[in-house]
Amino acid sequence: MEIAESKVTDWKSHVLRTINQDEGRMNLLENLNPNQMLIVMDWAMKFLPSLHREKQSDFYGQKGFSWHISVCIFKDTNGKLKHETFAHLFNLVKQDWFAVASILENVLVNVRVRMPIITEVFLRSDNAGCYHTGLLWQAIHGISERTDIFIQRYDYSEAQSGKSYCDSKIAHMRRKMRMYVASGGNIQNPVDMRDAILSGKGVVGCRVAVAEINTEKQQIFSHKWKGVQNITNLGFMAEKVIIWKAYGIGNGNSIPMSEVKKMSCDQEETALIITHDFNDIIQTGSVTLPKKRANPVQSEDNVELEQEATRTEDLENLSNSSSSVFNCSEIGCTKQYQFFSKLQNHIEFGRHVYKLERKSTYDDIKLKWADVCKDVDIRLRNLEKVQESLNEINEHQVDCGWALRKGKKVIRHSKAVKDYLLHLFTIGQTTGKKISPSEAALLIRNSRDEEGRKMFQPEEYLLTSQVASYFSRLALLSRQNQLSRREQDNLNDEDLAAVLSSIEENEVRQNILQTH
Template sequence: MVDVVTDLVKVLPTLNKFHLFSDNAGCYKSSTTLTQLHSGLGNLLDTYNFSEAQNGKGPCDRKASHIKSSIKRYVNEGNDVITAQQMKQAIDQNQQGKYKVKVVNAVTNLDSGANIIKSNIPEITSLHNFKFTEDALVVWKAYNIGEGKTILWTQLKSNSNKELSVVLDWRDVALTRFQEDENESTDMNTQIKKRAIFMCPVEGCVREFSTNSNLDNHLLLGNCDYKLEKQCLTDLAITIYSKKINDGFPSSTSGQHGQRSECGNNISTEGDYINPMGWALKGKRKKTVFSTAQKQYMKEQFDIGKRTGKKVDPFFAAEEMRKLSQFDKKTFLSGQQIASYFSRLAQLDRKADPGDIIAAKEEDQKTLLKKEIMDKLNK
């Protein structure tokens, strides 16, 4: 990433700030990567934001899939792709120069004499937003919620003896491409201006007019045409969900400051809900320790399935548990908890030594024989 940003600054010198966005891949979201970006880019890098889990796919991922398909097709034709130069040949042959590729090799600098120093950012997996300042790194779990946690760069010392050796550069070809794109966009803007010169100044109106008199008549009549902004499916789902939440929990103007609502939120004098900072963050799951009575009940239900050959449904066992007097509301277990305990018991049975099972059966037979002898003597 340092090499990419450096090349972009050389091609477009007017760039002075960069904001990086990435998914939650571990190779990007690491303390070493963040410290190396700061040492390599300095004040050029402003923020680095990571998306939530299972999100973050974008146009670059689609382009990468096209490139991977080109390389796979090149290999299926009987060619080898084991070096960076061969990969570039595979891309150029199938894409016909559509994608500009720079070929570099990672070289270890043995003359640097620097020892590799690694440092870790605490709980980095739960952090999503990083702001780079001159003296420190400011981190957030959720974007711009709170002041953030400040970590001094002196606490994140890291270095590397890896350097990039450029085999084939792309900047000369890419610069021509940027100029062509700029000329194309200029021509397109000129055509748009010739087609429609006067646009309605009302926000949201999409009407366009070729003469000023037509625009004046439109403003006098006020017949504006409004077009909704196109939203992606994710944004549309968020908007609909927010609307349903607001409809389900309407604000109340009769609430007093500090009053608690039915859902546990504070209500101000204006009727707005006031939640404590960090209420939407993902909390740590509390570890539940089963009592002896709970373990004994689940073991009995598990043994019923072993004896009869018909496993007891964990959710049925949870319902039956609520009918027993020895348990109360605090000690009731859910079907998922019982199912998890059943799986642990089954795993222990699979790991049991066959010799132990045979010894247990012999012990049971001895106990039964002893009981039969005692019954006969008592008679």
């Protein structure tokens, strides 16, 4: 019994915290000054590469692209809430605190350039490990100084609450990308994602950029914050930092800035690498405040009162009606309802059922005659098709041995292709930015020399599966420490030809099985 009561108490406290945070967020938006801005941050679910014509072999083994959404909410000159959304797209990135700090600093730099009036910012995110960490809190003071925009507060939302702004913009951009693929486009890298989101008129209020995290600039690797998991709200000031365990409860615990600096070293500029800069937007998006949430107990009473009022209205309409049922007003619809409210729902949804009120003997005769005529027509057409197929077989005799498999000539690829693939693999091993087989196959098709001529001819192009198999062989040799210069030189035509011939045989075998 005590366990059940404790669970009920925990649920009530969770509901009250959520209500307090929602009310605080709405009060913040209502009382937002022209020089203030609220930034809601969230990592979107990774986007898998999408092709307009995708084979089953292209679907498996895919690696998703990470993208981070920052919704900046502010008030315009007319006092109306507007938003501008900054989307950062990445190829391969570790979703840690330094990535969040790099993105946040880049967003504030762009806000400072595009909206010089903004001087204060409020942050909001969920409790993911990349956000809820003392490493990020240590870097916030330096970000404020470098961007000249003071981060005044950082609030963390409850689970499944407070990120509706990010979720809505993510849904809009995902829909845009699905439309782009359905219309014949392919999304195989973050640049294609950016082109898909910006296709047509783009997404209202959204700016998109392709970026890379400069991990060489990371300087903070540990901190001495205590009780990080119990902190849900932070207020940053010039001389101190105030922390709370729950939003709007108590005065919080003050930590002098001198002690905060002793907890870890300072983080200098993150220097996020932007490969494709943000686009210009035509218009900013509008933000509509949700209705204020009522007390849970009162809301349950209101639901019961509304249900009781609906039942009373139905009974009144039933008593006032001359008949005991309500018929649909749509001509030809045979639906009938006992309550007027259900009839209204039926009319609003428009799910009408059309049936003949009565069917005469003459109608039955016509329907049966129509079925007989259709049956005769189908049998005649089938007979004509059989006759045509027999005539074709007699005219064109099939040669014996037509189903025997023909031998396929092994194509030897040039040394330039092998050297180019080995160069791409070596770059991925040394820098950590590995190139996917699909990107490598695309580079072989599009690479040009210093004079602008194509480096490879069409007969030298490789499939994605061929590049993947060759990369896997190089990775195996690298793990066994056998990928020395001598091994690289000995990767001759016979090695590559053996791999490619086995792949081609498997593909031919799969095509034969699929056709049969």
